[in-house]
Amino acid sequence: MTKLDAKIPEGNLAEKWTKYQSSVPLVNPANKRNLEIVVVGSGLAGASAAASLAELGYKVKVFCFQDSPRRAHSIAAQGGINAAKNYQNDGDSTYRLFYDTIKGGDYRAREANVHRLAEVSGNIIDQCVAQGVPFAREYGGLLSNRSFGGTQVQRTFYAAGQTGQQLLLGAYSALQRQVGMGNVTLYTRHEMLDVVKVDGKARGIIARDLVTGALERHFGHAVLLCTGGYGNVFYLSTNAMGSNVTAAWKAHKKGAFFANPCYTQIHPTCIPVSGDHQSKLTLMSESLRNDGRIWVPKKKDDPRKANDIPEDERDYYLERRYPAFGNLVPRDIASRAAKERCDAGYGVGSSKMAVYLDYAAAIIRYGKGEANKRNIHNPSNEEIQSMGKEVVKEKYGNLFDMYKQITGEDPYEVPMRIYPAVHYTMGGLWVDYNLMTSVPGLYALGEANFSDHGANRLGASALMQGLADGYFVIPYTIGAYLASEIRTPAMSTDSEAFVAAEKEVSDLLNKLMNIKGTKPVDYFHKKLGKIMWDKCGMARNEKGLKEAISEIQALQKEFWSDVRVTGELNNFNPELEKAARVADFLELGELMCQDALNRNESCGGHFREEYQTEDGEALRDDENYAYVAAWEYKGASDFELHKEELKYENIKIAQRSYK
Amino acid sequence: MSWLTKSFSTSLGKKLLMAVTGLFLISFLLIHCSINALVFLQDGGETFNSAAEFMATNPVIRTMEIVLFVGLLVHIVDGLRLHFENKAKRPVAYAVVDGKNSTWYSRSMGLLGTLLLLFLVLHLSHFWVNARITGTIPEEITMFNKMKEVFASPFPVIVYVLGCGSLAYHLMHGFQSAFQTIGWNHPKYTPAIKCIGNIYAIVVSIIFAAMPIAFHLDLIK
Amino acid sequence: MEGNLNLTLKIWRQKNANEAGKFETYQVSGISEDMSFLEMIDVLNNRLIEEGDDPVAFDHDCREGICGMCSMYINGKPHGPNKGVTTCQLHMRSFSNGETITIEPWRAGAFPVIKDLVVNRSAFDRIIAAGGFVSVNTGNAQDANNIPIPKDDADEAFAAAACIGCGACVAACKNASAMLFTSAKISQLALLPQGQVERSKRAQAMVAQMDEEGFGACTNTGACEAECPKGISIENIARMNREYFSAVFTAK
């Protein structure tokens, strides 16, 4: 018997959300003033939720571990945000966005949630433009779109290579407006270290003031976790250094189910690792695949420089294998294809773990186009090159600059070297249609939940989801819960539950400080990352996963006996912050491997080597695995699986093909 | 009118005051310089003296003089105040400062201004106080002769030349800075403003500096 | 040993806001040219931990030049010697073997030191809270394409909006002035039709908050523009001045 009720409204798919909106219980303005909401996280999901809820009249507290809400890692998103506006008149529609997202997610996402996401996608763009988000525009003054992986329409809105930044600054400004008006209280440099439950409901959090080290108790009638993804379990990822699973994991330990933890998105276009010192990986936006061509030499271990390899000795393997989508196949497919080539010995660069992303052809194409526009009839090669580079610079300049800074090579002259890297985690806290976790009053939004992307997320859909959750979903769905809470007065944080939760946290921190072992936290994090990447990364198999589980368990023991945390408990102490996060990653890593082991199929970001077609494509098992795997925490290394069946009433499940 | 004092006491208000008074001083110096340059006519100071006479007696000019002094005073007081207030905004100084991100003189406006102030004290005591306040220059001694007299000894000459040097640098930054402050920054015109500013600063200062030197070397007849 | 750079680091160490700080000197060796500056500090820190010392505290998060968190004043320049990059994007190939590198925190009264190289920049948040927004509640927006915006205006607004709030402008300015930061936000919104309604109020409120936070007044030295990792232009300061003056002189 499953304990999971997704609370999906009855009715026709396209009408569910509209009907829900007009029937959800409301909270009257006078009562809203007395209801307090704790929002953990200030990324797209957190900032948009906090601002919107404060606008409605709720009393909101916002927490983030950075020194300003504007620094949440949403800031780093480059490529763009999807919306079914059909401004390009190329056949887009709510249904098509819905369909693409379900298909892109390899038929492992919930139909109703995804449809709602597609429905509100257009409103997001409207809202952002009204806030002053400077999206890219055409000369006519209207919004510009680009195409992104996994779709055949142009529905991606963007602001150069800084879309996430601009969207987040929009949400941040809305948030700061509420801060200025006194409706939101900000707690920056605060890390949430536990959820407080009273009578089974989430009623607040324990947070550590990272500057003074003091533990604080904060009450809320409801708690929203908008704490982002956990890709850093791999140590190297495109996430920020501080991105963590701690908030979600603590919630998990307090009863929130963790869904599909093994679905990890490996992004195909990142700058390759340059050495042991590497602390993080840098993404080169997927939009680069619009114009760049990916190739490796046809000859194994070709020692020649890229530019010396003639055209007919290059293998444009994506174009070869997937003629319909070519370089624009979804991420999981592009990543695995790169790994396949490198593993087979065709990799490039000093590490041989990279493929080329080449702009030479695009530069010539754009150069010729530009010559036409400027009425230059017989342009010389140099003119074409220089005009082409100008166009490329205008479109991708900041990405090219970034590449140059990091590698010291000039991508206008030589092809970029890229390799896949961990980028996004589709898994997360299990939530129902209301975005509530399995703990009443505890919600999860944005990347922290598992909801909309199934086993693989399409490019430009995470920004859409984060903002949909925050601006347009939670303001309605939270009413369903809070309408019944209007008689609950604000609770004192001196209650037993709060005191006990704080003590638990303080014991844990003391324990970390007192191990006084010999190895820095990074040592353990790197080791964990290597296990995860090798055995629970782009390709997984039963043997490797089993090994990984026991290796992680051993590493947990070593960590708890030999980690050295310097500094003081009651002072600014980044080492202690890291240690607490890595402790949680160590537990999460184990669960991810378990989940991967349980899922005897390949789908999206989960590729089990045992389950593939003859030509190496993922082989799903819809018969047995068309479910959400939601794990309940039972104790150390003990997780119980609950299944939420996925019913496809509107889409016919098919093998995902991009050929 | 409290909004006015309030507006001028904000950071931007104080800057505006600097710019407006600065621009006014610039226009004064243009006239001052043009009239003084008449000494180079080698006519024994005849043209210069009559111009000076005109300036000294014309009621409009005399009124403007009051405005000038008020402006100068506001510029000095506001400038020094800004300088010290700004300094206090960085209580702990850097150990290493790489100055390549801006020009030294743009960072030394307070110092250059103070040097100018010292020069002005001396300058006004030479000419203006004597002529207008205490009246110790006898009627028959013209401005031309007074200049001859003052610049006969080397000390004032050195001070004047240094003063003009300070002026050049103060204005090389100040001229374009004033336009930036009042909001005139435009990709098309700003380069021109900067260019004119530099020419103005250098030419005016050279003409001024040439005077004491020429008198001292007895080149002016 | 991954590389062959040997360096002497002079780093500002300060326990907390109340205690006085001082420089400490450290040697690091075997630094690779491919390391980022922060990765070099990681190497130092892991060594300090192994030796039982307190590692150097510094702010950082995204390590790709966009969050604006990293903030080191390196050899007399915010974000180090290269143009257009943040500290996290600075790579060790920009330094030479045997060099001594002095690392200080951002210094400004309005950015008090929290620890070592970490400073408190929450003043920036309060400046934005004072007026750096368009007052449009969620759900109140019209269709995004209803108001066409000339591409040039949109591009210019974007260029101003690219500010990452790192505070290098304040750190570079001899007056510890926050005018580049403040003007970037005022400009972004002044350039867009959506920002017109609150234009005058915004300029006045943001400037007032900026003053209250204890930043200095700009004397147009241009150091901020030269050091800004995102190339924010001081044209924005001129625009802010126009916005402000027209606001105070025309407001009723």
Ligand SMILES: Cc1cc2nc3c(=O)[nH]c(=O)nc-3n(C[C@H](O)[C@H](O)[C@H](O)COP(=O)(O)OP(=O)(O)OC[C@H]3O[C@@H](n4cnc5c(N)ncnc54)[C@H](O)[C@@H]3O)c2cc1C
């Ligand atoms: C390099 C990169 C590029 C991307 N590009 C795109 C793109 O082009 N298009 C797209 O759609 N998606 C993109 N994504 C994905 C997308 O950016 C993220 O999934 C999304 O922004 C996540 O938003 P969020 O609000 O859920 O979390 P985040 O923005 O990560 O915010 C997390 C917040 O939680 C806070 N927090 C976390 N833990 C705690 C704690 N314990 N206590 C207190 N606070 C805590 C943090 O301070 C932060 O404020 C990209 C991701 C990366 C990494």
Ligand code: HEM
């Ligand atoms: C006599 C003593 C003087 C002092 C103490 C003084 C001081 C200052 C100071 C501190 C500044 C501010 C720096 C800045 O904003 O860039 C300044 C600016 C300026 N000064 Fe002076 N100054 C003096 C004389 C003059 C004179 C004689 C002139 C003109 C001929 C002049 C023209 C300017 C101009 C144009 C500016 C720029 C205003 C702006 O930035 O908006 N100053 N002065």
Ligand code: HEM
């Ligand atoms: C170096 C060459 C200079 C010479 C020979 C010179 C000469 C004179 C003379 C003769 C007067 C008296 C005019 C009168 O009373 O009618 C005068 C006044 C004055 N000068 Fe100069 N000057 C010089 C440079 C400057 C500079 C560089 C400044 C400013 C920075 C300056 C500012 C003034 C002022 C403010 C007055 C009083 C104005 C007035 O009463 O109208 N002078 N100068």
Ligand code: SF4
């Ligand atoms: S204006 Fe430039 S230097 Fe200043 S905060 Fe913004 S990005 Fe940093």
Ligand code: F3S
């Ligand atoms: S450096 Fe400072 S002086 Fe003005 S131009 Fe920039 S704020």
Ligand code: FES
């Ligand atoms: S760490 Fe984010 S900008 Fe440097």
